[in-house]
Amino acid sequence: MGYPPSPAYPSRAVTLSGADLDATALLARDHEHLQRLLQELAEAAAERAFDRKKVLFRAFKAALQVHATGEEEVFYPAVMKLRSAWAREAVREALEEHQAVDSIVAEIDQMEPEDGQYDVKVEGLRASVEHHIGVEERAMFAEARNHLTDDRLQALGRRMISLRENLPGPALAPEL
Ligand SMILES: [Fe+2]
Structure with missing residues (x-):
């Protein structure tokens, strides 16, 4: 082997403070992990x-799926309720971008890591994910923090955490 495994999310026994529960902080931490x-x-x-690429x-x-589920089922619906037309527009765009990212992921999933096109696709994936994260963090998260109280952001964070705990698969939320 020779390389350490990528830091999997440790499991849940850490006590979280209010700031850690903030939905935007949780999602930003996911973004770091994905990046x-x-x-x-x-x-x-x-x-x-090649084997490492596969792993x-x-x-x-797996991490993307957990992250996107939290956004789509908890965070985006909350942002859609804000009195901010452009925040709602940002959600619509983000949902389209999720679909685009999913289709690149599905394509890569069908390829062998030895395939010459594999790395090209991964670079495309990386560009899409970076763009998506940039827009979310600079625009949508900032707008959510402007409109929502800390209590509300923490309640959303808690909902995402409990959603994750009920998802199948190994990828749990970071440091939970
Ligand atoms: Fe995101």
Whole structure:
């Protein structure tokens, strides 16, 4: 092996403070994790470490699914209720971007890591994910924090955590 496994989310025994429960903070932490996995995937591609690419892609896919479910089922619906037309527009765009990202993920899923096009697709995935994260963090999260109280943001965070605990699969929320 020779390389450490990518930091899987440790499981849940840590006490969270209110700030950690804030939905936007939780989602931003997911973003960091997703970006780190994509960075490691790019490094594995440069090293032609095919098995590692496979493992990292699988971890990315699982983490993305958990993240996107939390956004789509808890966070975006809350943002859709804000008195902010452009926040609602941001949600509509984000949902379209989720679909675009999902279809790239599905394509990569069908490829072998030895395939010459694999790394090209992963780079495309990385660009889409980076763009999506940038828009969410700069615009949507900021707008949510402007409109929602800390209590409300924490309640949303709690709902995402309990949703995650009930999802199948190994990828739990970070540091829960
Ligand atoms: Fe996100």
